[in-house]
Amino acid sequence: MLGTGLIKGLAVTAKNLVGSYHDPARYTTVEYPEVKPPLPEAYRNFPFLVSESADDPMGTLRCVACQICEKECPPQCIYIEKSKDKKPDAAGKLQIYPTVFAIDTSVCMSCQICVEVCPFDSIKMDQVYEVATPGRYGDLLLNREQLAKSNAYYHQIRPTEAAEVDGRLAAERKAAEEKAKAAAAAKAALPPKPAAPSPAAKLPDESRRSPQGEGGAAKPPAEGAQP
Amino acid sequence: METVEQLRDRLLARFPGASVTVISNPSPSAQHSLLLDHAHAREIALYLRDEPALKFDQCSNVTGIDWPEKEITETTKVTVPDPAGGPPKVVAQTTKRREPGYLEVVYHLYSLALRQGPIILRLRTGNRADAVAVPSLTPVWRSCEFQEREVFDLFGVTFEGHPDLRRILMWDGFKDHPMRRDYAEPDDYEWEPTPHGDVLAKAKKHYPEKPAAEPAKEAKP
Amino acid sequence: MSLTPEIGGAHVRAVHDEFHGDLLEVSMGPHHPSTHGVFRMIVTLDGETIVKLKPVFGYLHRNHEKLGENTTYLASMPYTDRLDYLNSMSNNWAYALAVEKLAGLAVPERAEYVRVILAELTRLLNHTCLAGFLMQDCGCSGTPLMYAFREREKILDLFESLSGSRMMCNYQRFGGCRVDPPAEWLAGAQRLVDGYSAFLDEFEALLTGNEILMARTQGVGRLDPALAVSAGVAGPMLRATGVGHDLRKVDGYGVYPRFEFRVPVGAHGDTYDRYMIRILEMRESIRILQQALAGLPGGPVMDPKAKLRGFRPKAGEAYGRIEGPKGEIGFYLISDGGPNPYRYRVRPPSFINLTILEDMCLGHTVADAVIILGSVDIVLGEVDR
Amino acid sequence: MSDAAPAISQEERDELRRHGILLTSLEELYNWGRSHSVWPLNFGLACCAIEMIAASMARYDIARFGSEVFRPSPRQADLLIVSGTVTKKMAPQVVRLWNQMPEPKYCIAMGACAISGGPFKQGYNVLKGIDRFIPVDIYIPGCPPRPEALLHGLVQLQAKISGQAITGPDAPRHLRSDIECDCPVPEFGAHDLEPPQNPAVWTPPPSLVRPDKA
Helix, strand or coil: CCCHHHHHHHHHHHHHHHHHHHCCCCCCCCCCCCCCCCCCCCCCECEEEEECCCCCCCCCECCCCCCHHHHHCCCCCEEEEEEEEEEECCCCCEEEEEEEEEEECCCCCCCCHHHHHCCCCCEEECECCCCCECCCHHHHEECHHHHEEEHHHHHHHCHHHHHHHHHHHHHHHHHHHHHHHHHHHHHHHCCCCCCCCCHHHHHHHHHHCCHHHHHHHHHHHHHHHCC | CCCHHHHHHHHHHHCCCCCEEEECCCCCCCCCEEEECHHHHHHHHHHHHHCCCCCCCEEEEEEEEEECCEEEEEEEEEEECCCCCCCCEEEEEEEEEEECCEEEEEEEEEECCCCEEEEEEEEECCCCCCCCEEECCCCCCCCHHHHHHHHHHHHCCEEECCCCCCCCCCCCCCCCCCCCCCCCCCCCCCCCCCCCHHHHHHHHHHCCCCCCCCCHHHHCC | CCCCCCCCCCEEEEEEECCCEEEEEEEECCCCCCCCCCCEEEEEEECCEEEEEEEECCCCCCCHHHHHHHCCHHHHHHHHHCCCCCCHHHHHHHHHHHHHHHHCCCCCHHHHHHHHHHHHHHHHHHHHHHHHHHHHHHCCCCHHHHHHHHHHHHHHHHHHHHHCCCCCCCCEECCEECCCCCHHHHHHHHHHHHHHHHHHHHHHHHHCCCHHHHHHHCCCCCCCHHHHHHCCCCCHHHHHCCCCCCHHHHCCCCCHHHCCCCCCCCCCCCHHHHHHHHHHHHHHHHHHHHHHHHHCCCCCCECCCCCCCCCCCCCEEEEEEEEECCEEEEEEEEECCCCCCCEEEEECHHHHHHHHHHHHHCCCEHHHHHHHHHHHCCCHHHHCC | CCCCCCCCCHHHHHHHHHCCCCCCCHHHHHHHHHHCCCCEECCCCCHHHHHHHHHHCCCCCHHHHCCCCCECCHHHCCEEEEECCCECCCHHHHHHHHHHCCCCCEEEEECHHHHHCHHHCCCCCECCCHHHCCCCCEEECCCCCCHHHHHHHHHHHHHHHHCCCCCCCCCCHHHCCCCCCCCCCCEECCCCEECCCCCCCCCCCCCCCCCCCC
16 A cells, blocks of 8 residues: 555654653763763774873883884874983883874874884873864874873773783793893803803803894804904 | 686687787786787777677776886896906896886776686886877776776876766866876975975975974974 | 866856757756765756766875875775775775785684674675665655664774774784674674664665655666676676676685575666665675674684785785675785885775766756765765775 | 953852843853854765764764754855865865855864875875865864764864954954955866965964974
């Protein structure tokens, strides 16, 4: 019968209208400025720099200004300048740090590639989105101070991922410490027979396969060869 | 499906006097292509479309490629006999030759009827300046219509026999062919707080003088 | 006579023709509520009947291919999200597939399943939104689009919790996927898939049998199958003409051959068929999703040999294509051994599907042209790139 | 009116409101009316337009801010949301739409592309920010901004409108005769738009060169 389809359709709209008063599946409005919807942990919008402590964010940046993210950033919106001197990082090792680290958020497309390529877990994606501003040039370029956020903040927005990163960093640090200890022990063991470096002294270093380890393995023979 | 070599032999047998060359593709995809000459391109295309054993009824993708003039330096080892009568010497000779540039149009053909493909056809222009015409395949496959216009717009290849060859993406008064490798963009410099590479070179051009006082925001770090 | 007047915007002028009396040339777009973005048509009218229609492109030509040639392979991945911005997951897959062909990378089985799940969710998303927009074009202001966007938000929530972004997922990588979907996510996807049939039933009750919709769309914009094939038309538009061509069956890429599904084909090739094909495809997508979610194997989602940085495939070329929600989306890449592709070409389905827009619109009225354009399902980011 | 000290303080006014007496000034009433009925133009450019549509749908419901009336005609619209990449081919049309909108009118640049060209800014056909040709009131960065971010930008715009004095040197454009409201429409040139920017609107960026890179 002509009109059946129309009536069926109107029944659907009526069901939705009535349903919107009692069925949460049919009333989906989020009262945004008052109620902020919970963001999923994976949500990403603009990068930030992780610093170990909130008290001294500039001194404890994880970033070592390797400039990998600057090179890989698809729209080229990161700008880094390396320091000339070195500062100790959280683990006490001397590292270069960025004197300028700027991200132009008017260009950034939050693609997360900087985070993926960072070998030091020092740049992560933020979750702020209330960033509308009337200023064009000043407000949208974020500098080092504005980008630095503490690890505690990182734990707050992404608990699972941050815990994983912390675990990994701790393991790396521990390995580095052990290696340093082993290297020191190897050095201490070296002097008795300087002419012929023993294979036993080289082995632990080679098995670790890190750049520092290889360097450490290369040194003793050179020193031993000189006298 | 026939291999590209078989197809080439079939085409050469069917069209004596045509030039059909296999361009091999070393990548793991192994999608080799056939380079056609201009004189027989449309006949061959029609044959590919209508021959019952081939039936390439859809031209899926048409695109242009710019190959600018290249200078190739080759080093060859030549054995030179020693005039003094000693053992012949091996001398490295460096030759430089210029490989002329050309524009290339690539067609990807599929057969919906026989579910086979792709066959890749290539057409090359004589050079990049004045001999930039290739025969249009729009009369054979309708899908080439807009795509050939795009190639004309962005690469500057003219298609002979195209029913409506106009610019498609850029405006009509536009003079350049922006997808060519040597295209120089207009200088519409915009504030570049994060300059790198080419952008940095451009930024330098726009701020030739020693910078004035740094903005407060940047002076901080 | 140049068909593109120098100035844009609303533009009307009379063209005298001795056979038809006064023909009227109307410029629709680039700002027009029905053109799905910044598309423009120059329509020549005899009375209210279309006698000529020339599409004008390029208002969203943002140089995707040029940018792709100036950046690394990886850096193009987030740009593919912005091609067809409703279907970023499918675009990612097509691009990843082309690069994998070029470099000869293998993809772990789990990643293939995850890709299928995401591509089919994208298809649901696209077709639902398309149906909403098509009804908007028919003059059904708001309601179907509201319902479509309600469901879209559910799918976007899934995408967001997996990839971190609602629309621009940037999720696929060469040799796998970026994140392994956790069990909760899969449970959420299962809930959505289980509930989607009910939504489709309701949506169809609202629309499919509606007499006004049938009167507006049946017999409008007929497309001949032979012309469709010759014009490179692909996807639901081609299948609506009765040609059963689906790359998921023909190419059998990914793990699609393992799933049981049918390819719906139309009989008339008109606008109503194009709408119905999409509804039927969604039902098939739900079947595929059920099978893929049930059969999802364990294991890694990323090929351990794949490198993120310093990716330089050997010289050569490859054309990879998948069945996107709008048709065959393909990427043609030429490598010269460097870190950037030498040539980076996108085969945009909605651009090529527009080739026969004029043929479909001739003889119809302007109001029909709006619906026909709506049923082609274009996204300007992909048309103009 | 605007620079004179108010005759009645905010606390007193709140106290009166609690007793059911609503005191207001003409300026407040005028701005309240303007800021809560900002009708946007139904104008989408690219990806951000989809998020703009999403903001007008049930979940985000832009109607709660009085802006649900998306007008297809610029003659009826107050707000131009530039939602997406403005290409050089499109820029004259956007400027023309802006000129066709009656005052008072506002412009939101939504998303990275509209602000600066965004990820596509190195493209030959991409305009590096719509503020080269028309004045922009609010910038919303993001690619694309979430619908909530658009709503946040709209709230910012409402705050901006509410804060405007209707007389004096800070009066909005439509109440003054000394500011030209129309922007010249650029022409298509042989290589670029002519002119490439509107000097009356475009504020030149701060001179910025890194000392060691210049």
